Amino acid sequence: MKWSMLLIFTALAQCHNIKREAPxxxxxxxxxxxxxxxxxxxxxxxxxxxxxxxxxxxxxxxxxxxxxxxxxxxxxxxxxxxxxxxxxxxxxxxxxxxxxxxxxxxxxxxxxxxxxxxxxxxxxxxxxxxxxxxxxxxxIEEANAEWFSDNSNITWLDLSGNLLTGVSASLFHKMPNLENLDLSYNKLQDLPPNALTNLHQLESLNLAGNKLVSLKPTTFTHNLKLSQLFLQENQLQVLPTNLLKGLQHLELLMLNQNQLQNLPRGLLDEKKSSFRVVLAGNPWVCDDKMDYLWKWLTAHAENVFFLEEVTCEGSGVLKQQIVSLSGTELGLNNA
Structure with missing residues (x-):
C-alpha cells in the first residue's frame, strides 16, 4: 500500500513539473x-x-x-x-x-x-x-542602396507591386550574390545600361507588367547564368539583335503581351533544347520582315508555349497562325 501511494505521489509530481514547464x-x-x-x-x-x-x-x-x-x-x-x-x-x-x-x-x-x-x-x-x-x-517609389550594407548576402529580392519608376545601378552593386530579382508590376520605363552589371549570379529576373518600351543591347551581358527572363506585359516594340547573346542557360523567355511586330534575325539562335518561349499577344505583322520568326517557329514549334496564339495582325492576313502561312503568303522570295 505504501509503495502504491508513493508511485501515485511521484506521478502527480511529474505531471505538475510537466505542466509547470510547458512551453x-x-x-x-x-x-x-x-x-x-x-x-x-x-x-x-x-x-x-x-x-x-x-x-x-x-x-x-x-x-x-x-x-x-x-x-x-x-x-x-x-x-x-x-x-x-x-x-x-x-x-x-x-x-x-x-x-x-x-x-x-x-x-x-x-x-x-x-x-x-x-x-x-x-x-x-x-x-x-x-x-x-x-x-x-x-x-515604395524608390529602392535605396543605403538600405543595405556593402557585399550584402541577399540572394532573393522581391520588389514587385510597388511604385518604382526606375532603379539605380548602385542598388544592385551591393548584391553580388543575388540569384532571384523580381521588379514586376511597377512603373519602370527604362533600365540604366549598367543596372545589372554586378549580378553575375542572377538566375531569374522578372520585369513583367512595367512600361518598358525598349532595352539596351547590353542589358543582360553580365547575367550569363540567367535561366528565367520575364518581359511580358510591357510596351516593347523592338528588341536588339544581341539582347540574349551569351545566355546559354536561358530556359524560359516570356515576351507575351508587348508591342512586337517582328523579331531581329538571330535573337533566338543557339538556345538549348529545353528552351521555351511565350510570344502570344503581340501585333505580329506578317510581311517579308517576318522571315526570321516564321522560319524559327516552323523549326522549333515544340519550344513555343501557346503556339496557336502567335497570330498575324495588320493589313493583309488577319488573325492567322504564323506557322500555318506559306512563304509566298508572307511575300518571301525563294521560300
Whole structure:
C-alpha cells in the first residue's frame, strides 16, 4: 500500500513539473514546437500591439499576418533572438526603425508583403545573415542602396507591386550574390545600361507588367547564368539583335503581351533544347520582315508555349497562325 501511494505521489509530481514547464505561447497566437525551434503564427485581425510576453525563447519562425499591427521595434524582436524567419503580411506597417534587426542576428528571411511602406531608413536591411527579402505590394517609389550594407548576402529580392519608376545601378552593386530579382508590376520605363552589371549570379529576373518600351543591347551581358527572363506585359516594340547573346542557360523567355511586330534575325539562335518561349499577344505583322520568326517557329514549334496564339495582325492576313502561312503568303522570295 505504501509503495502504491508513493508511485501515485511521484506521478502527480511529474505531471505538475510537466505542466509547470510547458512551453508558453503569446495571446492571440498559435504555436507549434519541434526540436529545431518553435514556430509562432499570429493572425487575429484585432491584434494591434506586439506582445513581448509569452514568446517561446527558442522561436525560429514568426508569422504575423492580416492584423492591425502598425508598429514593430527592435525591442519587440529582442524577445526572439534565435529568429530565422520573420513574416509581417498585411499588417498596416507604414515604417520601420533603422535598428529593427539588430537583436536577431540569425535572421535569413524577411517578408513584408502587403504593407504601407514608402520610405525606409538607411541600413535597415544590413543584417549580415539576411538572404531573402520580400517587399511585395507596398508603396515604395524608390529602392535605396543605403538600405543595405556593402557585399550584402541577399540572394532573393522581391520588389514587385510597388511604385518604382526606375532603379539605380548602385542598388544592385551591393548584391553580388543575388540569384532571384523580381521588379514586376511597377512603373519602370527604362533600365540604366549598367543596372545589372554586378549580378553575375542572377538566375531569374522578372520585369513583367512595367512600361518598358525598349532595352539596351547590353542589358543582360553580365547575367550569363540567367535561366528565367520575364518581359511580358510591357510596351516593347523592338528588341536588339544581341539582347540574349551569351545566355546559354536561358530556359524560359516570356515576351507575351508587348508591342512586337517582328523579331531581329538571330535573337533566338543557339538556345538549348529545353528552351521555351511565350510570344502570344503581340501585333505580329506578317510581311517579308517576318522571315526570321516564321522560319524559327516552323523549326522549333515544340519550344513555343501557346503556339496557336502567335497570330498575324495588320493589313493583309488577319488573325492567322504564323506557322500555318506559306512563304509566298508572307511575300518571301525563294521560300
Amino acid at each position: 508558453s505561447c503569446p495571446g492571440l497566437c498559435s504555436c507549434s514546437f519541434s526540436p529545431p525551434g518553435a514556430e509562432v503564427e499570429c493572425s487575429q485581425g484585432f491584434l494591434r500591439d506586439f506582445s513581448v510576453v509569452g514568446f517561446p525563447s527558442n522561436t525560429t519562425r514568426l508569422s504575423i499576418q492580416s492584423t492591425n499591427l502598425s508598429r514593430i521595434t527592435a525591442h519587440h524582436l529582442s524577445t526572439v533572438p534565435l529568429l530565422k524567419s520573420l513574416q509581417l503580411y498585411h499588417t498596416n506597417l507604414t515604417g520601420l526603425p533603422a535598428d529593427l534587426l539588430k537583436d536577431i542576428p540569425h535572421l535569413n528571411s524577411l517578408d513584408l508583403t502587403g504593407n504601407q511602406l514608402v520610405h525606409l531608413p538607411p541600413n535597415v536591411f544590413s543584417c549580415y545573415s539576411l538572404q531573402s527579402l520580400v517587399l511585395k505590394n507596398n508603396l
